[in-house]
Amino acid sequence: xxxxxxxxxxxxxxxxxxxxxxxxxxxxxxxxxxxxxxxxxxxxxxxxxxxxxxxxxxxxxxxxxxxxxxxxxxxxxxxxxxxxxxxxxxxxxxxxxxxxxxxxxxxxxxxxxxxxxxxxxxxxxxxxxxxxxxxxxxxxxxxxxxxxxxxxxxxxxxxxxxxxxxxxxxxxxxxxxxxxxxxxxxxxxxxxxxxxxxxxxxxxxxxxxxxxxxxxxxxxxxxxxxxxxxxxxxxxxxxxxxxxxxxxxxxxxxxxxx
Amino acid sequence: xxxxxxxxxxxxxxxxxxxxxxxxxxxxxxxxxxxxxxxxxxxxxxxxxxxxxxxxxxxxxxxxxxxxxxxxxxxxxxxxxxxxxxxxxxxxxxxxxxxxxxxxxxxxxxxxxxxxxxxxxxxxxxxxxxxxxxxxxxxxxxxxxxxxxxxxxxxxxxxxxxxxxxxxxxxxxxxxxxxxxxxxxxxxxxxxxxxxxxxxxxxxxxxxxxxxxxxxxxxxxxxxxxxxxxxxxxxxxxxxxxxxxxxxxxxxxxxxxxxxxxxxxxxxxxxxxxxxxxxxxxxxxxxxxxxxxxxxxxxxxxxxxxxxxxxxxxxxxxxxxxxxxxxxxxxxxxxxxxxxxxxxxxxxxxxxxxxxxxxxxxxxxxxxxxxxxxxxxxxx
Amino acid sequence: xxxxxxxxxxxxxxxxxxxxxxxxxxxxxxxxxxxxxxxxxxxxxxxxxxxxxxxxxxxxxxxxxxxxxxxxxxxxxxxxxxxxxxxxxxxxxxxxxxxxxxxxxxxxxxxxxxxxxxxxxxxxxxxxxxxxxxxxxxxxxxxxxxxxxxxxxxxxxxxxxxxxxxxxxxxxxxxxxxxxxxxxxxxxxxxxxxxxxxxxxxxxxxxxxxxxxxxxxxxxxxxxxxx
Numbered sequence: 001x002x003x004x005x006x007x008x009x010x011x012x013x014x015x016x017x018x019x020x021x022x023x024x025x026x027x028x029x030x031x032x033x034x035x036x037x038x039x040x041x042x043x044x045x046x047x048x049x050x051x052x053x054x055x056x057x058x059x060x061x062x063x064x065x066x067x068x069x070x071x072x073x074x075x076x077x078x079x080x081x082x083x084x085x086x087x088x089x090x091x092x093x094x095x096x097x098x099x100x101x102x103x104x105x106x107x108x109x110x111x112x113x114x115x116x117x118x119x120x121x122x123x124x125x126x127x128x129x130x131x132x133x134x135x136x137x138x139x140x141x142x143x144x145x146x147x148x149x150x151x152x153x154x155x156x157x158x159x160x161x162x163x164x165x166x167x168x169x170x171x172x173x174x175x176x177x178x179x180x181x182x183x184x185x186x187x188x189x190x191x192x193x194x195x196x197x198x199x200x201x202x203x204x205x206x207x208x209x210x211x212x213x214x215x216x217x218x219x220x221x222x223x224x225x226x227x228x229x230x231x232x233x234x235x236x237x238x239x240x241x242x243x244x245x246x247x248x249x250x251x252x253x254x255x256x257x258x
Numbered sequence: 259x260x261x262x263x264x265x266x267x268x269x270x271x272x273x274x275x276x277x278x279x280x281x282x283x284x285x286x287x288x289x290x291x292x293x294x295x296x297x298x299x300x301x302x303x304x305x306x307x308x309x310x311x312x313x314x315x316x317x318x319x320x321x322x323x324x325x326x327x328x329x330x331x332x333x334x335x336x337x338x339x340x341x342x343x344x345x346x347x348x349x350x351x352x353x354x355x356x357x358x359x360x361x362x363x364x365x366x367x368x369x370x371x372x373x374x375x376x377x378x379x380x381x382x383x384x385x386x387x388x389x390x391x392x393x394x395x396x397x398x399x400x401x402x403x404x405x406x407x408x409x410x411x412x413x414x415x416x417x418x419x420x421x422x423x424x425x426x427x428x429x430x431x432x433x434x435x436x437x438x439x440x441x442x443x444x445x446x447x448x449x450x451x452x453x454x455x456x457x458x459x460x461x462x463x464x465x466x467x468x469x470x471x472x473x474x475x476x477x478x479x480x481x482x483x484x485x486x487x488x489x490x491x492x493x494x495x496x497x498x499x500x501x502x503x504x505x506x507x508x509x510x511x512x513x514x515x516x517x518x519x520x521x522x523x524x525x526x527x528x529x530x531x532x533x534x535x536x537x538x539x540x541x542x543x544x545x546x547x548x549x550x551x552x553x554x555x556x557x558x559x560x561x562x563x564x565x566x567x568x569x570x571x572x573x574x575x576x577x578x579x580x581x582x583x584x585x586x587x588x589x590x591x592x593x594x595x596x597x598x599x600x601x602x603x604x605x606x607x608x609x610x611x612x613x614x615x616x617x618x619x620x621x622x623x624x625x626x627x628x629x630x631x632x633x634x635x636x637x638x
Numbered sequence: 639x640x641x642x643x644x645x646x647x648x649x650x651x652x653x654x655x656x657x658x659x660x661x662x663x664x665x666x667x668x669x670x671x672x673x674x675x676x677x678x679x680x681x682x683x684x685x686x687x688x689x690x691x692x693x694x695x696x697x698x699x700x701x702x703x704x705x706x707x708x709x710x711x712x713x714x715x716x717x718x719x720x721x722x723x724x725x726x727x728x729x730x731x732x733x734x735x736x737x738x739x740x741x742x743x744x745x746x747x748x749x750x751x752x753x754x755x756x757x758x759x760x761x762x763x764x765x766x767x768x769x770x771x772x773x774x775x776x777x778x779x780x781x782x783x784x785x786x787x788x789x790x791x792x793x794x795x796x797x798x799x800x801x802x803x804x805x806x807x808x809x810x811x812x813x814x815x816x817x818x819x820x821x822x823x824x825x826x827x828x829x830x831x832x833x834x835x836x837x838x839x840x841x842x843x844x845x846x847x848x849x850x851x852x853x854x855x856x857x858x859x860x861x862x863x864x865x
Binding site for chain 2: 657659689691710767771772774
């Protein structure tokens with residue numbers, strides 16, 4: 001694999017040519033695919049497909065596993081560019097800007113109905129969301145910054161609502177747990193204000209992502225008793241939580257704490 | 259289940275990065291930081307952020323000569339937040355703002371100095387940059403109003419220092435123009451008298467305060483920046499043209515408004531100006547404080563027997579210079595103080611929340627406000 | 639002015655803004671034109687200064703200081719599924735008319751759309767806010783190269799994927815935006831106030847810009863790869 005004729009730079013900048021799609025290596029031709037941080041560009045002039053970098057960072061080339069298909073003509077490699085750690089000095093940039101299918105995210109429950117729970121996505125599993133969703137832009141302080149004239153105050157991309165500026169999602173009742181899916185009662189699974197760990201099923205429609213908690217490690221991770229007025233509760237089993245101070249016991253679909 | 263938090267640490271391999279925790283449960287994040295003796299921003303409880311000033315680079319009287327209409331400016335940097343204040347001027351005919359102008363002029367003496375009607379304020383427009391367009395938010399409106407009111411009541415800006423003593427521009431026969439100010443030359447007094455009008459003008463000051471990179475409450479930053487900006491303001495000399503009629507020119511009004519055409523009869527001299535006269539002893543600086551009750555539950559305790567501590571002994575602590583999302587959302591009891599370096603209070607507002615403000619904490623914050631004002635004053 | 643704005647404290651309605659009598663006007667105009675060519679040398683760049691935006695930059699020359707902040711990709715107000723991100727640019731200036739700013743912003747959007755990988759950010763919006771902090775140049779066309787530069791830095795600071803580093807140059811009231819090492823002409827802005835030019839002159843201008851493009855691009859690359 002190391003006999004590729006293409007020599008990759010260790011660092012790249014946007015627009016930098018990384019490699020052609022096909023490289024005539026021995027004994028097999030190598031085919032490169034564009035991974036994260038790169039883009040496939042077609043040059044009309046000499047009818048050539050090339051991969052260019054789209055961000056500042058380190059270039060990595062890794063083999064792609066093609067299951068089942070014995071591609072005997074080509075070696076498949078994926079080229080990607082990952083951001084430097086060094087760049088993270090001022091803002092806590094994450095390379096993840098948008099939730100994608102399959103990502104595990106943290107979200108806050110904002111509305112419950114019989115069929116679904118509406119949530120806002122506030123972070124990835126162990127990375128915060130981009131900063132512009134926080135108080136700095138959003139501000140739910142004592143002096144509410146988005147009340148009153150809030151209706152006419154909008155970012156160009158986003159209508160101002162009670163939800164702030166985060167992406168929204170839906171957990172449908174049949175996606176709450178894996179077993180006995182038809183008998184899920186949403187009020188026994190989530191309460192508004194709970195922090196839920198969930199996985200993204202699909203990008204959904206224009207407004208909502210579709211999320212699921214049908215896994216042992218997914219579900220409520222932070223909850224307060226008495227609809228948020230009480231104290232923090234901790235999971236006892238997968239469907240009960242208790243507040244150690246008051247002894248209150250409430251029903252939730254809990255995430256496995258281990 | 260005696261020690262909850264320790265349990266979560268021991269058997270919770272599911273842990274969250276500090277930034278994530280701050281996002282999903284700001285209150286818990288704050289309480290845990292406080293129980294360790296510092297704040298999420300890693301400041302001490304009564305520590306202020308460092309303030310950097312970049313004074314008056316934007317105005318026409320600044321370092322480089324510029325051809326704009328800004329007559330005073332300040333850029334204040336505090337932590338990550340920075341505030342850009344630009345001051346522009348306007349002219350208004352006096353009769354339209356103070357009705358009994360004549361009477362007041364006569365009775366303007368030192369005894370009247372305390373009267374509020376002898377003072378005025380700037381007209382502030384605060385804009386907090388947060389990636390939005392459209393109408394101003396409640397926060398911006400509240401800030402502007404609070405600045406306007408506090409400025410008026412701090413008696414910093416006497417109306418007398420905004421009065422215009424207009425000169426007269428005379429065009430000689432050979433086309434050269436000359437501007438004559440009555441207080442500068444006596445020789446033209448005859449002509450001067452012939453142009454004497456009954457109309458009186460005053461300057462108005464407009465402040466545009468833009469806040470970038472907001473991380474917490476910004477009132478004190480806006481106020482302080484405005485204080486510095488006001489001290490850099492220079493007012494141009496104004497004059498009336500001899501043929502003081504029908505000067506058509508295109509002017510731009512402040513803010514986002516359009517260009518309008520006006521008949522103008524009073525102009526500003528682009529070469530002569532004088533510093534704005536402020537009531538120096540009333541220059542005061544703002545600072546803010548919050549108190550919060552320590553939540554014994556959220557404590558990261560090291561010894562299990564600390565649980566035996568009397569639960570009635572609620573511990574409230576005073577935080578100075580609130581910053582960061584978690585403090586802003588969780589600290590509900592806030593104090594805002596405008597004080598000068600001698601400890602004269604110009605404004606105190608206390609927003610009650612869940613935590614008590616003990617007389618002790620009140621005393622401490624007033625003392626801190628005075629200290630802070632002294633520090634900030636010395637920055638100039 | 640006609641409609642009273644009750645949300646802002648604007649002061650008495652009868653007031654008139656200060657008008658400065660311009661005594662010694664416009665004599666340094668020619669000097670300005672000459673320094674134009676050397677301007678690239680005196681550009682100062684900064685990035686990552688705004689903590690509540692995803693990315694930000696300050697680009698300063700002798701007469702211009704622009705602060706650009708990038709918000710997003712964040713959710714949009716659109717109800718239908720958008721497979722690509724939408725790009726918005728909002729210009730905030732005290733000096734120029736809203737209508738002119740709007741036109742420039744549309745021009746910038748169309749230029750930047752050529753390089754931002756919008757397809758990587760489905761159902762989201764990317765908002766760029768350009769604040770004019772110092773605006774001593776009188777023609778908006780002079781701002782275009784600086785605006786493009788600050789947008790590029792801010793986008794890269796936000797870690798938003800861009801397929802190319804594009805740049806712009808202004809010569810004789812004509813702004814030329816180039817990409818792909820100068821091979822690709824992405825946009826052309828001719829100031830309406832400038833004199834009529836025939837195609838030949840325009841071609842010359844573009845050629846001149848292409849020559850200078852690489853140096854301004856190199857400067858940007860040096861900046862972004864050094865921090």
